[in-house]
Structure formats: C-alpha cells, structure tokens
Amino acid sequence: MKLISLALVVLLGGLFMAATADFPDWGDPASPASVHVSPRYIEKTMEETSVPNIVTAVLADYRGYDTMFETAVVFTAGVACFLLLRRRDPRPGPERIYRHQATGVIVEMRHKPAKEPAGEVFARIDDDWVPHDLIIMNVCRLLIPFIQLFGLYVIAHGHHSPGGGFQGGVILGASIILLALSWDLRTAMGRLSEAATGLMSAVGVFIYAGVGAMCLAMGSNFLDYEALGPLMFVDPVHARSLGIFFVELGVGLAVMATMVLIYKNLASEGRLDQGL
Amino acid sequence: MTQHFPALLVTAPLLCALLVSIAGWLRPRLCLPIALVGLGVATLAATGMLAQVLTSGPIGYRLGGWDPPWGIYYFLDQLNAVVAAVVAWVALVNLAASHRAVQADYEDKQGPFYTLYVLAVTGLLGMVATGDAFNLYVLLEISSLTGYALIGLGPNRAPLSSLNYLFLGTIGASFYLLGVGYLYIVTGSLNMADLAELLKPLYGSLAVTTAFSLIVVGLWMKMAFFPLHAWLPNAYSQAPGPAASLLAPLMTKVMVYVMIRMMLSVFTVDFVGTQAVLQQAVGWLAVAAIVAGALFALAQRDLKRMLAYIVVGEVGYMVGGAWLGNRIGMTGAVLHLINDAVMTFCVFLAAGCIFQKIRGTAFEDLQGLFKKMPWTMAALAVGALAIIGVPPTCGFFSKWYLIRGGLEAGHWGFVCALLFSSLVNVVLFFRLFEIAFFEPMAEGNGHGDHHGHAPAVAIAEAPLSMLLPLMAAALGLVALGLATGPLVKYVITPVMPTGLW
Numbered sequence: 001m002k003l004i005s006l007a008l009v010v011l012l013g014g015l016f017m018a019a020t021a022d023f024p025d026w027g028d029p030a031s032p033a034s035v036h037v038s039p040r041y042i043e044k045t046m047e048e049t050s051v052p053n054i055v056t057a058v059l060a061d062y063r064g065y066d067t068m069f070e071t072a073v074v075f076t077a078g079v080a081c082f083l084l085l086r087r088r089d090p091r092p093g094p095e096r097i098y099r100h101q102a103t104g105v106i107v108e109m110r111h112k113p114a115k116e117p118a119g120e121v122f123a124r125i126d127d128d129w130v131p132h133d134l135i136i137m138n139v140c141r142l143l144i145p146f147i148q149l150f151g152l153y154v155i156a157h158g159h160h161s162p163g164g165g166f167q168g169g170v171i172l173g174a175s176i177i178l179l180a181l182s183w184d185l186r187t188a189m190g191r192l193s194e195a196a197t198g199l200m201s202a203v204g205v206f207i208y209a210g211v212g213a214m215c216l217a218m219g220s221n222f223l224d225y226e227a228l229g230p231l232m233f234v235d236p237v238h239a240r241s242l243g244i245f246f247v248e249l250g251v252g253l254a255v256m257a258t259m260v261l262i263y264k265n266l267a268s269e270g271r272l273d274q275g276l
Numbered sequence: 277m278t279q280h281f282p283a284l285l286v287t288a289p290l291l292c293a294l295l296v297s298i299a300g301w302l303r304p305r306l307c308l309p310i311a312l313v314g315l316g317v318a319t320l321a322a323t324g325m326l327a328q329v330l331t332s333g334p335i336g337y338r339l340g341g342w343d344p345p346w347g348i349y350y351f352l353d354q355l356n357a358v359v360a361a362v363v364a365w366v367a368l369v370n371l372a373a374s375h376r377a378v379q380a381d382y383e384d385k386q387g388p389f390y391t392l393y394v395l396a397v398t399g400l401l402g403m404v405a406t407g408d409a410f411n412l413y414v415l416l417e418i419s420s421l422t423g424y425a426l427i428g429l430g431p432n433r434a435p436l437s438s439l440n441y442l443f444l445g446t447i448g449a450s451f452y453l454l455g456v457g458y459l460y461i462v463t464g465s466l467n468m469a470d471l472a473e474l475l476k477p478l479y480g481s482l483a484v485t486t487a488f489s490l491i492v493v494g495l496w497m498k499m500a501f502f503p504l505h506a507w508l509p510n511a512y513s514q515a516p517g518p519a520a521s522l523l524a525p526l527m528t529k530v531m532v533y534v535m536i537r538m539m540l541s542v543f544t545v546d547f548v549g550t551q552a553v554l555q556q557a558v559g560w561l562a563v564a565a566i567v568a569g570a571l572f573a574l575a576q577r578d579l580k581r582m583l584a585y586i587v588v589g590e591v592g593y594m595v596g597g598a599w600l601g602n603r604i605g606m607t608g609a610v611l612h613l614i615n616d617a618v619m620t621f622c623v624f625l626a627a628g629c630i631f632q633k634i635r636g637t638a639f640e641d642l643q644g645l646f647k648k649m650p651w652t653m654a655a656l657a658v659g660a661l662a663i664i665g666v667p668p669t670c671g672f673f674s675k676w677y678l679i680r681g682g683l684e685a686g687h688w689g690f691v692c693a694l695l696f697s698s699l700v701n702v703v704l705f706f707r708l709f710e711i712a713f714f715e716p717m718a719e720g721n722g723h724g725d726h727h728g729h730a731p732a733v734a735i736a737e738a739p740l741s742m743l744l745p746l747m748a749a750a751l752g753l754v755a756l757g758l759a760t761g762p763l764v765k766y767v768i769t770p771v772m773p774t775g776l777w
Contacts, residue, residue, distance in 0.1 A: 075294075
C-alpha cells in the first residue's frame, strides 16, 4: 500500500512539474493573468469605486459575492464548532475553588455548597488555577484597549491600506482571546457572553448579505452598491465605496465573534465554564 | 422581480440561515418556520426559473452589477435550472419531514442544526447556479463544511466518520482549487463561458490537461467515485436521519452535475474527446465502481449501509454515462442525475422513518415491518423498484438511456455492469422485503396477545409529518418516470453540445 502511495505521489509530482513548462514565465507582464482581467481592475478601480486600495475593491466589490460566502464560511465554522462541541453536562469532579477577592486566599470546597459564595467577596476560579500574575494580567489589561483600537483602525482603513474586515476582525477577536488567556475564561465570558458571540457572528454576515438584499430591494442587482446612492445621498461611485465599508464592518463583526466562539468551545471542551 | 430569481435562489436561503441562527439564540421555536420560508423562496425561484428557461432560453445574472469576466456571473440554462429545481424541492420536502427527528435527538441544538441545514442547501444551489469557477469553490466549501458538521452530529462513531470525510473531502476540494488555479495561470479568467473561449487554442497544452485531471479527480473525491469512495458509506450511514436524507441524495448528485458542467461548458467535448486514454480509463473505472458498489452492498446487514453502497454504485452509473462520449450516454447521465436524486432521497427518508420508530436499521430490526409500518415500507418498495429499474418508475428510463449509450459506444463492460448491478439490486431489495414481509416480528416488537393466537401487530407508523413527504417522494418517482419524454426533449436535448453525436 505504501509503495502504491509513493508511486502515485511521484507520478503526480512529475505531472505537476511537467505541466509548469506550459506556464508563462515568472513575473511575465504579458502572462494571461496580467493582461486579461487585471488591467481593468488596475485602471478603473478608482474611477468606478473610488477606493484607492485595488485589492479591497476586487475583494469587496468586483468579486464581493465570493467574499460574502467566505464570510459565511467563517460563520459556518463557528456554528459547526458550537454544534459539535457544545455540551451541557457538568464537568466531572466535585471540587469547586474560590478566591477571596481581598486577600487572594484560595478556598476549595469538596461538596457543592448549598449557597454559592457571594461574588463580591469570593470569585469562583478554575480547577487548575494558577496564582495571580500581576505583570501578565496588568500588562494585558493595558494592551487590550489599544489592540482593539488598532483592530477598528484596520477595519475602517481597509480602503486605503492593507487591511479590512477579515484582518481587523481577527485582531479584535485575538484581543478577547488574550483576555481569556491572561485572566481566565470566566472574565472573557463576562465581557462577551456566549449568546453575544453567537448573535454577533450571525448579525455580521447578515449585515453583508443585508446590504446585498438592500440593493435588490432598491431595484438593482444583488450587491450592486450603486443602488444605495439615493439612500445615503451620495453619487453612485461614492456609494460603492460606502457599500464596501458597510460590508467590511459586517465581516469584522462576524470574524471577531466567530474566533471568540470557536476559542471558547475548544478551550473548555464545549462546557464554556473554565478553560486554558 | 422575476429577473432577480437567480439571486434569490441562493441569497434567500443564506439570509434565512442567518435569521435561523439568530432565532436559535432568542426564539428556538421560530427556527423551523424561518428555514421553511428560506427554502420555500428558493424553491419558488428555482421552479420559476425552470419555467423561464424553458420558455425563453438561458438566463444570466450579473452579481454586483459587474459584467463578466470582471464580476461574478450566474448563468442558468436548461441543465442547471432543472438540477436547481430538483435540489430545492428535495431539500424543502426533506426539511418539512425533519421536524420530529430533530426534536427527538437535537432539541437543544435545533438552531445551529437548521442553520447548517439551510446553509448546506445554499451552497448546493449556488454551485448549481454559478457560472464562475472560483465562486463554485467557495460554495463547495460552504456545503462541505456544513456537511461535515451535520454528519459529525450523529451517534457513536459518526464524528470519526465525519473526520475521515473531512480529510478526503478537503483533499478533493483542494484538487479542484488547484485545477482552477492552473486554469487561471494559463488563461487569466475564472468565468466559465470566458474560460471555454480562452481554452480553445490551448487544448494541446499539458497544463490544461493537468488542470482538467485535477478538477475531475477532485470532484470524484467529493462524489465518492470508486476507488475514492471510502469515506461515503460510514459518513452517510451514521449521519443523523435528516442530514443523511439531505446529503446522500444531493451532495453526490451536485458534484456529478459540476463534473458534467466542466466537461460540457468549460473544457467542451472537443477537449474531452481528445483525451482518449482518459476516456477509456474512466469507462472501466465506472464499471469497477458499479460492480464494487453492488458487491459491497450485498455484504451489508444494515439498511442504511446497504443504501450507502448503492449510492457508490449509482455514482458509477452517472460518471460512466457521462464519459461514454455519445449523446445518449450523456442524456442518460443527466436524466439519471435527476432521477437518482429523488430515488436516493426516497429510500433514505424511508430509512429515516424506520429509524425514527424502531431506533435501528439492521436487517434483524426490520422483521415484520410491512405489518407495522405499511406506508413507509410501500414507499421504500417504490424507491427500491426505481433503483432496480422497473417501469414506470423513473429509474427504468435513465437506465435504459445509459444502456443504449453503452451499446452505441460499444462499451460492453459498461452494459454488463449495469445489468449485473440491476440484478444485484433485485437480490438486495427482495432479500430485505422477505425479512420485512415474511419473518415474524421479534419478541417485544409487536403487541402479542395472551390467548395463544399469532401476535397481532399494531400499526405504528412514522409521524404524519414524515410520512407525507415520503409519499410525495414516492409519487415523484413515478411522476418523473412518466415525464421522461418531455424531460429529455425540452430539458436535456437542448443542452447537449453539437460535438456529441
């Protein structure tokens, strides 16, 4: 069996290499990919969409329909993780560990207490807790707002510089994950609950598809942002630019929420009580 | 409004899938109604488009308002209009039947379940409607990803089967993507119609042949064409009932459609015709697929697994027919694609009904089932007759075209394999019916009385919400069979390229 596999791999590798002989030269300005559709994108993007970043225009306008489904793929991954991983049964093991907020003293309870200790004085912490690390926790606390600000900048500035909804959304999502790693999952859940992530990922894609449907409602083709001009009191070209901005917002929201949702489910074996 | 049908076909389910997801968090009871609305609109659009295409010819749709090849273009001719209609109808009817099964097993997760269900259909419909090779890949991702999740939700070893499917499916999809990448390198275009034009002068190029092989092999993996079928039997037999009766009929069939689309509209028959060695090889692979599917099916002792192996054989029918290289064979392949979607749906839904009542589909569980579930078994019998190929069910007609195509091409192996597989199907189903009809019900399965008489079996049918869709599917098999003439004349013949004789 291994021999057959090896033979197949060698055969396929040989075929691929032989096929490259028919490829245009590396970086050839006259290659088919450079002369067929690209010139229009390069020459006309600014006048047709008023977006200086050609990549953004191709991604979110000329081929915006693909990008809508790419966002839907991200959303699907989140829903799939939730569907397969999420479980409601309680974690085995009776210990429940609490930290006395004022002194940092750790209390372990062998049996479920009749009344949960008050949240103000005692806070429930993970089974595999580690002592407070002043430096890590505070550095992250200071960093996270700036990370999020940068994430918003990347989303908003996708028209002019490398960036956009996917990248910005990942940065935003990473900031929440950093919070979960440096503090704990409970803290992150307190900031962004499970239902919030689930709803935000759906709403994010809905913004994208909704902008498309709005164009349809205005009597134009799906995702033809020009139709939104009258709604926003701008000319059609500018409407394209704004339309791209709206869908990028949706992408950012969906990507952020989905990243957090997947992280929470993976880190806590689907129980969402405590994790990494 | 009618000119926006192509967009509605795909985006209405997408929007509704997102609403279902939101409802899953806020009002779980609304999930199923919203999903039904989404697929209902899609079905309406698909049916409307089929009528439109039949009366006034192919329709195109420029997404985002950009002309092809710069933007993404939907193009619907008779071929994909009819496939889209079949996909939409099957998915809608199956959704209507899914309520009880989902409630029984996945009560607390119906939001995500229905979200993924509707997204899967979105992906399938998009793949059928699109005229853009890369857009097709994106939608393939959607329907594959949802498929993995829905299958992995099943009991016992289903997650493992799903993982196996995920590995092979991802490799298959990557092959397709790599092939499209090759095409982009040599042509600079992704639009199918544009590609067909640009490829014409390049037919001798090894890069194009490689791209074609990559795309076709990738699609074979996704459609479980023997010997790349290993993921299918476990995945489809262990999936939850509603997911199995959605994916088993539609996923493989849509992949066959994509293969036919690639052969007819992107590479054209002029190119495929020059690949004589490949054509011969595929013909014999199809023979192997049909024979292997039949033999493996014979070895099974479980209804769902047996059906899964029958699907493997059926894929062989369609691939073989499409590669015979003549008009009748291709007609047979397309016709069988439509018919097989409905008949696989019928038998998988029947298996789902049986599982719903008996909680098992092993042959031992089926004893005496004709008395207990007469309507379900009647529908299963109709499905079985269609798979065997008994007139007037639709299976007979498509098989007839395939056999005629094989005869015309002089491919005796294919003809013999078809006949062999039909005979094996007879054995398979009559063995099943013998168990279900003559063998007495196992202890505790029926309600025996205490007076020494033969135990009286109470009829315990599947819920009406499952039974009615099942009846619709069974009737659809006969209706499709009776509609074969017009179907071939008005739908299939117009899309056969002139290169096929």
